[in-house]
Amino acid sequence: MKKIILANPRGFCAGVDRAINIVEKSLEKYGAPVYVRHEVVHNKYVVDELKDRGAIFIEEIKDVPEGAILVYSAHGVPLSVRKEAEEKNLTMIFDATCPxxxxxxxxxxxxxxxxxxxxxxxxxxxxxxxxxxxxxxxxxxxxxxxxxxxxxxxxxxxxxxxxxxxxxxxxxxxxxxxxxxxxxxxxxxxxxxxxxCYATQNRQDAVKEMAKVCDSIIVIGSKTSSNSNRLKELAENLGVRSYLIDFDYEIQCDWLDGVSIVGLTAGASAPEVLVEGVIKKLQSYGFSSTETLNVVEEHMVFALPSGLRT
Ligand code: SF4
CATH class of the missing domain: 3.40.1010.20 (4-hydroxy-3-methylbut-2-enyl diphosphate reductase, catalytic domain)
Structure with a gap:
């Protein structure tokens, strides 16, 4: 029987969760638009969802209008960017840099x-x-x-x-x-x-374990996501065919030729909804059973900035 092995841990880490929460809570509290310097996390689905809700992603502080709400992405910003933003007359700046x-x-x-x-x-x-x-x-x-x-x-x-x-x-x-x-x-x-960080280490450890038993490994994550790319590379270095995809519809049926056990993981910025979509797609290709490979439990949570705590 063809089987899916799901990595645990996979997907959102505490830093990504906090960063997305900061943009969402800023939108709730101040209304749209909220300006975000760079993609808050490197995931196409997440960024598109936030755009739909009123986030505007910019690269240059000069593109943020006076009086706006600004959020720095989870990746952090150079001091020069902070200085430039602080010199502008912005209503509020929230720092979503991962702790x-x-x-x-x-x-x-x-x-x-x-x-x-x-x-x-x-x-x-x-x-x-x-x-x-x-x-x-x-x-x-x-x-x-x-x-x-x-x-x-x-x-x-x-x-x-x-x-x-x-x-x-x-x-x-x-x-x-x-x-x-x-x-x-x-x-x-x-x-x-x-x-x-712990999330990078744990997701790589899980891929190492999956590589021992899987014929192929699918990593959900955007091409811009560093930790997702590393997961794909790691699987390949361990001799397992691996693919990095944003969405289920990118899967090509010939990827699964001769595969009986497919591993599935997600980078730290990829939401679980995308994993669910890929599982459904794989089920349509006959991968009818799903098993979770537990490598480590994660309990890390990072607090929101004081102005956004409820
Ligand atoms: S991958 Fe690591 S450093 Fe990056 S946001 Fe997540 S916890 Fe923070």
Whole structure:
């Protein structure tokens, strides 16, 4: 019998839940429109739903009119963006930056204050990376892979050199980059607590378990979602054919040729309603039984900003 194995945990993390809630509660409290700097989370369905309810997504603060309500996305913003927004006459600014991203910002600012040269591991152009690097005015260098370590302009014998990472990277890849950094910089200071967040780690752990038993793995998430892309890559690196889709109608029947067990997971910004849609679609292809693979229970919840608590 053809079977679906559902990853647990999957889908929304506490930071995404909080960020979406902030936009929804701002709309309820102040009415439309509410301006949001960048997609509040990287998911097409979520963004389209919020647009329908009156959210306007912008990239530049200059596009926010005086008197408006503004929300920063879950990825965080550079200090320059905060400054520009604060200089405008806005009614209210809500910060939907995930607290785990803010934690990296605090760590980074402390390091900078203590004259550390900082290496950031992350993906160039990702808004979280821009937001994190933009917490300090220089002295920070971005690397994306092990090869980049060789071209860092920091002396090997530097005494004050530290590393921070984007929160949604591949756990295994980041470990090997950090191992190379440690070899190159004997005085390298590591983050006190892992910067890669609990949700990224748990969803990757679940894919590792699914890969042991599935013929193919479908990841629900948008192409812009870093953590969703990492799930697909991880499955492929483990030798399992994998697909990243936003919606059920993207599934092509030849993807399921010869597949008896299909794994299903969702990135941290993909809502459960999309998972339900994919399950129905897979059922129509004969995957009549569904089993959940429980890897870890998550109980993380982040509080809303005081102005939006009920
Ligand atoms: S994926 Fe991690 S860092 Fe990003 S919003 Fe979720 S909990 Fe926060």
């Amino acid at each position: 785990l991203v803010s934690k990296v910002h605090v760590e980074l600012k402390n390091l900078h204050r203590n004259q550390y040269e900082i290496i950031m591991i992350g993906h160039k152009g990702h808004p979280e990376v821009e937001g994190t690097m933009g917490q300090v005015d220089g002295g920070i260098y971005l690397i994306e892979n092990e090869n980049d370590v060789d071209s860092l302009p920091i002396a090997r014998e530097a005494e004050k050199v530290a590393v921070v990472t984007q929160t949604t990277l591949s756990v295994d890849e980041t470990k090997s980059i950090i191992a190379k950094l440690k070899d190159s910089y004997p005085n390298l200071r590591l983050p006190k607590n892992e910067d890669i």
